[in-house]
Every structure is written in structure tokens, then in C-alpha cells.
Amino acid sequence: MPATRVTMKDIATACGYSVNTVSRALRGDTRLPDSTRKRIQQIARKMGYIRNSMASTLRSGKSHTVAVIVNDLHNLHFCNMLSRMDQSLREAGYSMMILCMQLNEALGEQMIHTAISQSVDGILYFPYHNNRSHIEYMEKNHMPFVLLDRWIQNVVTDNVRCDDHMGGWLAGDHLAQLGHKRFLFLSGVNQSSSQIDRLGGFLEAIRAHGLSEADVRVVSGEEVERALELMEIGKLLYPLDYTGIVCFRDEIAYSAIQALTDRGYVVPRDFSVISFDHLCGETPYLPRVTSIYSANEDVATQGVQLLLNRIAHPDLPPQVVILPVRIFDEGTTAQPGQVRKKG
Amino acid sequence: MPATRVTMKDIATACGYSVNTVSRALRGDTRLPDSTRKRIQQIARKMGYIRNSMASTLRSGKSHTVAVIVNDLHNLHFCNMLSRMDQSLREAGYSMMILCMQLNEALGEQMIHTAISQSVDGILYFPYHNNRSHIEYMEKNHMPFVLLDRWIQNVVTDNVRCDDHMGGWLAGDHLAQLGHKRFLFLSGVNQSSSQIDRLGGFLEAIRAHGLSEADVRVVSGEEVERALELMEIGKLLYPLDYTGIVCFRDEIAYSAIQALTDRGYVVPRDFSVISFDHLCGETPYLPRVTSIYSANEDVATQGVQLLLNRIAHPDLPPQVVILPVRIFDEGTTAQPGQVRKKG
DNA sequence: AAATAGCAGATTAACGATAATATATACATA
DNA sequence: TATGTATATATTATCGTTAATCTGCTATTT
Numbered sequence: 001m002p003a004t005r006v007t008m009k010d011i012a013t014a015c016g017y018s019v020n021t022v023s024r025a026l027r028g029d030t031r032l033p034d035s036t037r038k039r040i041q042q043i044a045r046k047m048g049y050i051r052n053s054m055a056s057t058l059r060s061g062k063s064h065t066v067a068v069i070v071n072d073l074h075n076l077h078f079c080n081m082l083s084r085m086d087q088s089l090r091e092a093g094y095s096m097m098i099l100c101m102q103l104n105e106a107l108g109e110q111m112i113h114t115a116i117s118q119s120v121d122g123i124l125y126f127p128y129h130n131n132r133s134h135i136e137y138m139e140k141n142h143m144p145f146v147l148l149d150r151w152i153q154n155v156v157t158d159n160v161r162c163d164d165h166m167g168g169w170l171a172g173d174h175l176a177q178l179g180h181k182r183f184l185f186l187s188g189v190n191q192s193s194s195q196i197d198r199l200g201g202f203l204e205a206i207r208a209h210g211l212s213e214a215d216v217r218v219v220s221g222e223e224v225e226r227a228l229e230l231m232e233i234g235k236l237l238y239p240l241d242y243t244g245i246v247c248f249r250d251e252i253a254y255s256a257i258q259a260l261t262d263r264g265y266v267v268p269r270d271f272s273v274i275s276f277d278h279l280c281g282e283t284p285y286l287p288r289v290t291s292i293y294s295a296n297e298d299v300a301t302q303g304v305q306l307l308l309n310r311i312a313h314p315d316l317p318p319q320v321v322i323l324p325v326r327i328f329d330e331g332t333t334a335q336p337g338q339v340r341k342k343g
Numbered sequence: 344m345p346a347t348r349v350t351m352k353d354i355a356t357a358c359g360y361s362v363n364t365v366s367r368a369l370r371g372d373t374r375l376p377d378s379t380r381k382r383i384q385q386i387a388r389k390m391g392y393i394r395n396s397m398a399s400t401l402r403s404g405k406s407h408t409v410a411v412i413v414n415d416l417h418n419l420h421f422c423n424m425l426s427r428m429d430q431s432l433r434e435a436g437y438s439m440m441i442l443c444m445q446l447n448e449a450l451g452e453q454m455i456h457t458a459i460s461q462s463v464d465g466i467l468y469f470p471y472h473n474n475r476s477h478i479e480y481m482e483k484n485h486m487p488f489v490l491l492d493r494w495i496q497n498v499v500t501d502n503v504r505c506d507d508h509m510g511g512w513l514a515g516d517h518l519a520q521l522g523h524k525r526f527l528f529l530s531g532v533n534q535s536s537s538q539i540d541r542l543g544g545f546l547e548a549i550r551a552h553g554l555s556e557a558d559v560r561v562v563s564g565e566e567v568e569r570a571l572e573l574m575e576i577g578k579l580l581y582p583l584d585y586t587g588i589v590c591f592r593d594e595i596a597y598s599a600i601q602a603l604t605d606r607g608y609v610v611p612r613d614f615s616v617i618s619f620d621h622l623c624g625e626t627p628y629l630p631r632v633t634s635i636y637s638a639n640e641d642v643a644t645q646g647v648q649l650l651l652n653r654i655a656h657p658d659l660p661p662q663v664v665i666l667p668v669r670i671f672d673e674g675t676t677a678q679p680g681q682v683r684k685k686g
Numbered sequence: 687a688a689a690t691a692g693c694a695g696a697t698t699a700a701c702g703a704t705a706a707t708a709t710a711t712a713c714a715t716a
Numbered sequence: 717t718a719t720g721t722a723t724a725t726a727t728t729a730t731c732g733t734t735a736a737t738c739t740g741c742t743a744t745t746t
Contacts, residue, residue, distance in 0.1 A: 055732035254628035285597035398702035
């Protein structure tokens with residue numbers, strides 16, 4: 001084995017054709033006679049040839065690679081979607097490059113920079129905060145992209161997300177119908193569109209049941225502070241007689257239920273807990289929480305679809321896909337009982 | 344804004360230097376006068392220049408990118424490590440490319456192929472089965488690589504893993520010391536070195552307590568069959584009077600505890616459960632299971648270290664790092680009580 | 687038989703960067 | 717003054733591939 005990689009030139013000399021003919025044979029150009037094409041392909045295989053994508057991309061301008069820019073690899077919600085995207089993209093002949101901001105959206109521009117530098121054909125972007133600048137950076141560089149999961153204020157662009165408003169409405173309607181009158185809304189990071197929509201839908205639903213915004217206490221905190229906030233649930237709840245707890249995402253619900261259980265409360269006897277994502281549907285070992293399911297796999301596949309479409313047709317008008325949601329009852333909600341400490 | 348990307352040539356014409364000088368300035372070559380370098384850098388920034396990595400890699404032969412080949416993105420154990428690796432690599436000036444086999448190791452060769460095609464400088468490889476062929480493929484192509492988490496029979500190469508034998512020993516010693524006499528060992532996929540080592544260590548420990556292999560029932564199953572297998576725990580356990588359950592990884596333990604609880608058993612009163620990974624240490628919302636902690640973050644950082652070292656010094660002798668393990672008691676083990684159904 | 691079209695394949699010129707080499711100037715040395 | 721040395725920059729070749737263009741040759745048309 002030589003120390004350097006086999007190139008098309010090597011194949012060309014080995015089989016007596018020109019480099020160009022080898023290139024076309026290996027790309028499956030049908031304008032070559034079948035016999036020639038097959039012979040070259042066979043020799044290439046025998047020589048262990050591996051195409052140099054750098055050269056190919058440099059010359060052709062197409063990398064057949066898509067970057068996915070994501071916030072956090074610890075988050076199962078994201079990981080599940082990444083897995084699906086990887087599959088969809090591979091099926092379409094694309095590679096996926098994962099770029100992770102490690103919860104620090106300031107790195108977002110750097111990630112986009114890397115993606116452009118690597119000549120990706122497009123970007124699947126999961127916005128975190130409600131931040132325009134990264135969008136503008138992609139636009140400035142003529143990079144096709146699709147926003148996933150959330151929307152950004154005043155940005156009209158390709159976007160795939162779930163019907164968060166409807167999700168919030170379903171949660172509110174569910175709890176109100178059970179008879180709950182006061183609520184704790186444990187939200188995630190401020191200013192994300194998901195949070196605004198879910199809360200909005202929730203309020204709309206309870207208003208329809210004769211309740212008002214005054215009956216909801218919204219607690220929000222940065223990811224890192226979540227645990228701390230939750231430690232105070234007991235304090236927040238008891239004097240105000242909340243019985244319904246709405247969590248912005250399942251992980252918050254897990255922690256909330258844990259905190260409640262640790263304090264001797266029983267779910268759903270003392271508190272009803274409802275959440276979003278329904279992670280346990282996809283990942284069997286996770287705790288089961290009544291949750292609004294938002295078809296993550298569709299966000300992934302449709303996102304890929306939209307992006308590939310955008311790459312092929314840069315001048316199409318922006319397309320927005322809003323996916324339906326439904327509620328999965330896993331038994332963590334019930335009619336309100338009396339709120340009290342056990343034992 | 345022009346429709347095409349800004350190149351070094353554009354910068355060169357804009358500032359009156361040659362392309363070569365621009366290239367050196369942007370790479371921070373100190374043999375250029377400070378004034379020139381800074382001026383060029385500033386102009387480049389103002390023009391929104393983004394280096395074309397394809398061209399750079401093609402010419403220089405270095406991509407400053409490392410591929411991580413992993414099995415499954417749904418697995419938190421992997422995701423946690425990916426996150427760390429991403430961090431370590433970025434700090435060292437490298438990018439990370441994640442390639443996922445989707446639990447199908449047959450795709451492994453294809454992943455390596457992709458990595459080589461993308462001119463990565465090295466590969467961090469998580470072996471799944473005990474399979475030599477992929478290793479040989481990397482060697483044949485002179486690709487620096489480090490095996491992570493597991494070792495492969497008869498393969499001597501850079502390798503970072505935890506002391507699985509000691510881990511198994513700790514688990515066995517812990518349960519035997521509590522007084523357990525019969526065990527169920529719920530293993531993951533067959534033939535992985537982790538499983539062999541953990542089981543080996545476990546057996547060694549219980550032998551030291553006067554017990555034997557006959558006291559252990561090993562149940563193994565492919566990932567996909569895990570759920571099914573676990574549904575039979577009740578059947579397997581009761582007639583044979585097992586009280587100690589060792590799970591190959593935390594997710595199996597979660598499912599096992601769930602299955603036991605569903606059947607009316609109480610952990611640890613009826614069964615002691617011990618496991619490996621201690622995921623709940625890193626991911627707070629996960630169920631707490633007494634578990635052998637294997638310093639995942641060190642596997643990640645040391646793996647990166649070894650690989651970068653190997654890239655820099657291809658002729659060093661192979662290096663193996665075995666990381667220490669310790670037990671975290673989360674209260675799912677206790678002295679054996681009577682095994683019986685509740686209610 | 688001349689003109690045309692189609693085919694198989696070769697030749698040449700990029701893509702955008704970096705490495706190797708060359709040049710021109712300024713200054714120091716003998 | 718001639719020579720050497722360092723500095724600052726330019727010129728040229730090259731990485732491996734693909735795109736555009738070109739050359740023969742054979743077969744078909746008129």
C-alpha cells in the first residue's frame with residue numbers, strides 16, 4: 001500500500017483512460033458506454049479508491065453536505081431529531097454536519113461561519129433566543145437555510161415548527177376541563193417563540209373556561225437555574241393553592257415531579273402535571289408524563305425536505321410548515337384533590 | 344453584496360498585496376510585519392471574508408477536522424461524550440464531524456469512507472461489535488484513529504476505556520457484601536468487550552465471596568429485544584430466587600425497575616439493582632440508580648488528547664488509557680429481603 | 687461522395703488556497 | 717566597493733477534481 005491516497009490520476013494510468021473519463025465513469029455518467037464505465041468502476045474499487053471530497057466540492061461548488069446548528073447535545077429532544085435528520089439526509093444523498101453551540105448562542109455566528117467555510121449547501125438552524133443577527137448573517141452570505149422548532153420575530157423564511165399555540169391550548173383546556181382553577185407555568189428560556197405561543201394558547205384556553213391570567217403564575221429561568229427554581233416549588237405552590245402545573249418541556253416536568261415527590265406530594269392526587277414533547281413516546285425508559293406530542297420526527301423530515309427544496313429552487317417564496325399536535329395522557333393529570341403534605 | 348463569496352484574490356486586489364501575502368496574513372504568519380498583517384486582517388474582516396476550507400484542506404493536506412463515529416444518537420452516554428469532545432476539539436482548534444451508524448455497524452465502513460473522503464485528520468471510533476474489519480480499513484488507509492469505550496480482540500492500538508473489569512468487580516463485591524446470593528445479569532449486546540469485562544469482574548468478585556458462576560443467570564439481547572426480555576423478568580426471577588440484578592447500562596436498569604414496579608415489587612426491598620454509567624450524575628432529571636461511574640468526560644477528553652497526539656506523532660507506540668471507576672450509591676441496593684409480590 | 691451528426695474519449699482550464707521559490711530593497715560587514 | 721544577510725513581498729506550481737472545449741472516428745443522411 002502506498003503512503004498516499006489513490007487518485008483518479010492513478011486509476012487513469014492503471015486503465016489507460018484519461019482522468020476526465022475516469023471522473024465521469026465514477027460519477028456514473030451515462031453518456032459513457034456501459035462497458036467502459038463498469039470497467040473503470042471495477043478498477044477503482046479494486047484499487048481502494050476514495051474520492052477526495054475537498055477537490056470535488058472546490059471544483060463543483062456542491063458539497064452535498066448540510067449543517068445542523070443546534071444548542072445542546074444533552075437534550076434528547078434535539079438528539080432524536082438529529083438522528084432522524086441524519087437518516088433523511090443520507091437517503092437523499094447528503095451528509096450531515098452537526099454544529100453545537102453548547103447553550104451559548106453567541107457561538108451561533110461562529111457556527112454559521114464554520115458551515116460556510118466548509119461549503120455546506122444549506123443550514124438547518126434551531127434558533128434559541130429570539131435573535132435576528134444570525135439569520136441576517138446567513139442571508140448576507142446567500143446560504144439557504146430553514147428555521148426549525150421556533151420562529152423569529154419579523155423574519156419571514158422557510159420554517160418548520162409545531163403548532164405550539166394549539167399545544168398550549170390543549171394543555172389549558174385539558175386541565176381546566178378537569179376542574180383546575182389555579183396554575184403554575186414552569187417555562188424554559190425567556191423570549192423563545194415556543195414559550196410565547198404555548199403560554200398564549202394556554203391562556204386562551206383557560207379564558208374560555210372563565211379563568212384569567214391572574215390565575216396563572218409564570219416562572220421562567222435560564223436552563224442552568226432550572227434546578228434552583230424547582231426547589232422552590234413547594235414554597236410557591238402551597239400558599240396559593242395551585243393544582244395544575246404546566247411544564248415547558250418534559251425534562252422540567254421530570255424535575256418537578258421529583259421535587260414534588262421528595263416533598264411528600266403525590267402526582268396526580270395533589271398536583272396535575274402536564275408538559276410538552278412527550279419524550280417517553282420515543283425513548284421508552286423515560287418517566288411517563290402527560291404531554292403534548294409535537295411530532296419531532298416530522299420536524300426533522302419536513303425540515304430536510306424544505307431545505308433540499310430551497311437549495312434546488314432558491315427563488316421560491318418562503319414556506320412555513322406548522323405541524324399538528326396532540327395530547328398523550330400518561331396519567332399525571334387528574335381532577336384536583338386537596339393539596340396537602342403526606343404523613 | 345456580490346452573489347459569489349469573497350476570496351483572497353478579492354482581498355489582494357482591494358489592498359494591493361499579492362494573494363500569497365494575504366494568505367499568510369490571515370493565517371497569522373509572524374514573519375510578516377505587524378502593520379501589514381493587521382491591515383490585511385482588518386480589510387478581510389470588513390469585506391466579510393470566510394476562508395474556503397475545501398481549498399485550504401486540498402492544498403495543505405490538513406483539515407483540522409476529526410470524525411467521531413458513533414452508533415446511536417438516542418443514547419445519552421454517547422451524547423454526553425460527543426458534547427465533551429466537541430468542546431475539547433474546539434479548544435484545540437479542531438472541528439468535529441459526527442457520523443452515526445444508526446445501530447447498524449455494517450454502515451461502519453461507509454462512515455470511515457465518508458470520513459476519509461472528507462479528509463479528516465483522524466477518527467474517534469466507538470466500536471460496537473467485536474469487529475476487526477473496520478479497524479483494518481482505517482489502517483489500510485493510514486488514518487490515525489483511537490478506539491473508545493471498548494477494545495477489540497487482537498487489536499493493539501490507541502485506546503481509551505474505563506476499567507470495566509474493576510467496575511464489574513465493584514458491582515459484584517457490593518452486592519455480595521450486602522448478602523445477595525443469586526443474581527440476574529442483564530447484559531446488552533453480545534460480544535462487546537465491556538460486557539465481557541464487566542461480567543468477568545463481577546464473577547471474580549462473587550467467587551471471592553464463595554459464590555460461583557452457577558449463581559448468576561446472564562440474559563443478553565440485542566438492543567431492540569431489550570424491552571421484550573425485560574417483560575420476562577418476573578418469570579425468570581421468582582422461581583430461582585434472584586435478589587441481585589446487575590444491568591449492563593443505566594437505561595436497562597430504568598426499564599428493569601419499571602418492570603419490577605409494575606409487577607408490584609419494591610426496589611430495593613425485593614430486589615437490589617445496580618448498573619453502569621451513572622447517567623443521573625450528569626443529567627439531573629434521570630432516575631437515580633446505584634451505578635458504577637466511568638468518567639465519561641475523561642474518555643472524551645483523553646480520547647481527543649490521544650488522537651491529536653497520534654496525528655502529530657504517527658510513529659509513537661500505541662497507547663492505552665484505562666480510566667478508574669467508582670461506585671455511586673443512589674439507594675437502589677440493600678440487604679436482600681424476602682422476594683414476594685405486593686398486595 | 688460530400689455533408690452532417692453522433693459517439694468515445696482526450697486536452698485544457700478552472701476552483702481557491704498554500705508551499706516553494708524567487709526578487710527587490712535595505713542594511714551591515716569585510 | 718563588493719559581498720553577504722535579513723526583510724518584505726511577488727511569482728509560480730500544485731493539491732484532486734470537474735467543466736468546457738476539442739479531436740478523431742464511425743455511421744447516417746442527402
